[in-house]
Amino acid sequence: MRASFEQYSVAYDHVRMxxxxxxxELTLHTDGGSLVWGDGPHTELGYCFADxxxxxxxxxxxxxxAGDSFLASLDTSWVGAMDPDKWSKIYFHGRRLLxxxxxIEVPVIAAVNGPATVHAELALLSDIVxxxxxxxxxxxxxxxxxxxxxxxxHAIWPALFGPNRGRHLLLTAQRVPVDQALALxxxxxxxxxxxxxDRAWELARQLxxxxxxxxxxxxxVLTAKWRAExxxxxxxxxxxxxxxxxxxWPTG
Numbered sequence: 001m002r003a004s005f006e007q008y009s010v011a012y013d014h015v016r017m018x019x020x021x022x023x024x025e026l027t028l029h030t031d032g033g034s035l036v037w038g039d040g041p042h043t044e045l046g047y048c049f050a051d052x053x054x055x056x057x058x059x060x061x062x063x064x065x066a067g068d069s070f071l072a073s074l075d076t077s078w079v080g081a082m083d084p085d086k087w088s089k090i091y092f093h094g095r096r097l098l099x100x101x102x103x104i105e106v107p108v109i110a111a112v113n114g115p116a117t118v119h120a121e122l123a124l125l126s127d128i129v130x131x132x133x134x135x136x137x138x139x140x141x142x143x144x145x146x147x148x149x150x151x152x153x154h155a156i157w158p159a160l161f162g163p164n165r166g167r168h169l170l171l172t173a174q175r176v177p178v179d180q181a182l183a184l185x186x187x188x189x190x191x192x193x194x195x196x197x198d199r200a201w202e203l204a205r206q207l208x209x210x211x212x213x214x215x216x217x218x219x220x221v222l223t224a225k226w227r228a229e230x231x232x233x234x235x236x237x238x239x240x241x242x243x244x245x246x247x248x249w250p251t252g
Contacts, residue, residue: 014035098234
């Protein structure tokens with residue numbers, strides 16, 4: 001039996017939820033401030049997206065971050081020697097993280113409230129991507145620190161930024177300023193920080209007026225390509241990332 005909003009809205013330590021007239025806002029956070037990525041949110045978010053996606057009372061999703069960054073910091077939960085049990089957990093939750101996000105059957109609006117340099121794809125896979133003037137984008141935690149960028153970013157970045165530029169960005173961790181992201185079509189609108197949330201809710205209210213099945217079926221056709229690509233790419237990418245982790249962080 002699916003969880004009710006009253007149950008799942010308080011079930012996650014790293015997601016604050018608010019829902020009004022079928023519009024559910026998911027705010028990623030750590031102790032009320034900007035989200036710090038690590039084992040906790042990596043484990044939680046796939047389940048969170050599944051709960052949100054299974055609730056027919058959700059008509060539009062807004063995804064944003066707390067504080068002054070969307071996602072730009074890491075904790076030390078995965079630092080140290082790699083072993084099969086640790087990688088098995090990372091693989092299990094890493095695979096579901098993006099697939100369950102794409103399985104949400106209603107439009108998703110990202111409100112990128114600041115730098116998105118860790119798992120920026122969580123925002124960039126949204127149907128409408130709004131960004132603060134303070135936002136920048138990069139894939140900071142993978143290749144430059146000896147990790148294979150295989151958890152979906154290997155497919156997403158070249159598709160969004162172009163095949164050559166996307167590979168360049170993954171190999172260099174170069175930052176993309178928000179004005180360049182706008183020019184490349186990676187984000188739809190750039191707004192002053194104070195206007196970002198209001199604009200997300202304005203668009204969400206417009207979308208929510210459509211019939212429920214129109215919202216769901218439109219989301220289905222808009223995400224079909226992404227779902228197919230990630231189903232094909234994730235297992236191989238995560239396998240290579242895990243093998244690479246044994247060289248970067250040997251067991252002993």
